Amino acid sequence: MDLEGICKELYILGCEIRKDEYLKNHTSFRIGGKTPYMFFPKTKNVFVETLILLKRNNIPFKIIGGGTNLIVTDYDVDFVVLSTKYLTGIKEEFLSDRQKLLVETECGVYLASLSYLVSERGYSGLEFACGIPGTVGGALYMNAGAYDGEIKNIVLEAEVFDLSDMKVKKFRNEELEFSYRKSIFQDSPLILLSSKQVFNKGNVYEIKRKIEEFSSKRLNKQPIEMPCAGSIFKRPKPDFYVGTAIESLGLKGYSIGDAQISSKHAGFIINKGNATFNQVMALIDYVKKTIKEKYQVDLTVEPEIWK
Numbered sequence: 001m002d003l004e005g006i007c008k009e010l011y012i013l014g015c016e017i018r019k020d021e022y023l024k025n026h027t028s029f030r031i032g033g034k035t036p037y038m039f040f041p042k043t044k045n046v047f048v049e050t051l052i053l054l055k056r057n058n059i060p061f062k063i064i065g066g067g068t069n070l071i072v073t074d075y076d077v078d079f080v081v082l083s084t085k086y087l088t089g090i091k092e093e094f095l096s097d098r099q100k101l102l103v104e105t106e107c108g109v110y111l112a113s114l115s116y117l118v119s120e121r122g123y124s125g126l127e128f129a130c131g132i133p134g135t136v137g138g139a140l141y142m143n144a145g146a147y148d149g150e151i152k153n154i155v156l157e158a159e160v161f162d163l164s165d166m167k168v169k170k171f172r173n174e175e176l177e178f179s180y181r182k183s184i185f186q187d188s189p190l191i192l193l194s195s196k197q198v199f200n201k202g203n204v205y206e207i208k209r210k211i212e213e214f215s216s217k218r219l220n221k222q223p224i225e226m227p228c229a230g231s232i233f234k235r236p237k238p239d240f241y242v243g244t245a246i247e248s249l250g251l252k253g254y255s256i257g258d259a260q261i262s263s264k265h266a267g268f269i270i271n272k273g274n275a276t277f278n279q280v281m282a283l284i285d286y287v288k289k290t291i292k293e294k295y296q297v298d299l300t301v302e303p304e305i306w307k
């Protein structure tokens with residue numbers, strides 16, 4: 001079946017479809033060329049049907065959640081994109097005489113919304129994520145973390161679709177191979193459909209205090225008001241702070257075109273207006289080269305690069 005035929009089938013099933021959609025409208029960096037088709041399945045079942053149809057017909061595709069951890073070429077791409085924007089179902093269950101809260105989320109739920117929901121109920125464990133942009137899907141993919149918290153600490157199990165045998169499966173936390181900014185999703189044909197997270201009852205005042213502390217730290221230290229993709233490099237080792245190292249080279253505010261090393265946090269590259277993919281990549285290469293010369297350290301880019 002060709003793409004036109006796939007679109008007809010998916011439209012009947014209840015999938016929103018947009019032709020020639022600019023990815024810059026879906027990325028926090030505000031960079032990205034056109035994809036021939038963008039699919040927005042309205043339910044988890046339609047998401048699975050879309051994956052099956054695309055895979056069976058050898059149509060290359062990628063998944064987008066919040067688009068907050070992506071650097072996308074501004075040339076037109078030859079792959080289609082599936083958005084998880086409508087997959088926002090949430091189920092809650094109290095366990096152990098209300099001492100624990102189990103929350104099942106579809107992959108398109110925003111991590112910050114989940115953090116808010118859990119904290120409002122007086123359960124602890126997701127305070128660290130109150131300001132992390134992006135979806136639960138992106139968070140599991142990246143093993144999102146901040147302020148000594150990591151998604152791997154709260155995930156119980158994941159429901160995944162395995163593209164290799166086209167089956168829906170359950171994976172326990174230990175099977176998801178979480179490590180620093182890494183999970184099984186990055187190197188496997190597994191797509192996250194939903195996940196279960198469990199939280200312990202906490203002290204409401206302490207939870208709120210932590211959320212206020214983390215939110216104000218983020219606001220004061222990270223350029224969250226500017227288009228960007230979060231930290232541009234991973235920490236190469238736990239005690240090597242990329243921001244400090246880049247600052248020591250005098251590179252805060254350094255620009256190539258409209259791509260600039262943030263003056264607020266040197267570990268971020270911001271888009272001052274019309275930054276291009278090539279400008280961002282040139283700036284990344286320049287920083288990598290300069291850090292290597294000064295510190296003999298190899299930096300790795302944190303966001304996914306689509307080109």
Ligand SMILES: NC(=O)C1=CN([C@@H]2O[C@H](COP(=O)(O)OP(=O)(O)OC[C@H]3O[C@@H](n4cnc5c(N)ncnc54)[C@H](OP(=O)(O)O)[C@@H]3O)[C@@H](O)[C@H]2O)C=CC1
Nearest residue numbers: 063065066067068069134135137138139142144192230304
């Ligand atoms: N700590 C912080 O302050 C910040 C952290 N981040 C991190 O980035 C994450 C980005 O989330 P988000 O914006 O939603 O993600 P994105 O839309 O940026 O997608 C990032 C990658 O996640 C993969 N992906 C997304 N959804 C799924 C899914 N359901 N199943 C399998 N793979 C999926 C895609 O893989 P593929 O390319 O293979 O299709 C894509 O390359 C955040 O949750 C966080 O981890 C980002 C900014 C700041």
Ligand SMILES: C=C(O[C@H]1[C@H](O)[C@@H](CO)O[C@H](OP(=O)(O)OP(=O)(O)OC[C@H]2O[C@@H](n3ccc(=O)[nH]c3=O)[C@H](O)[C@@H]2O)[C@@H]1NC(C)=O)C(=O)O
Nearest residue numbers: 146147148230231233234235241243244247264265266267
């Ligand atoms: C934003 C992201 O996550 C962030 C997360 O929000 C923060 C807060 O916990 O810690 C990581 O940043 P980071 O490694 O830059 O840590 P920060 O706490 O911001 O900074 C570390 C140290 O560097 C110093 N620092 C930072 C920026 C700067 O320009 N100069 C500087 O000296 C800070 O003062 C601090 O002493 C995560 N990044 C990675 C790659 O691990 C992301 O993944 O996209």
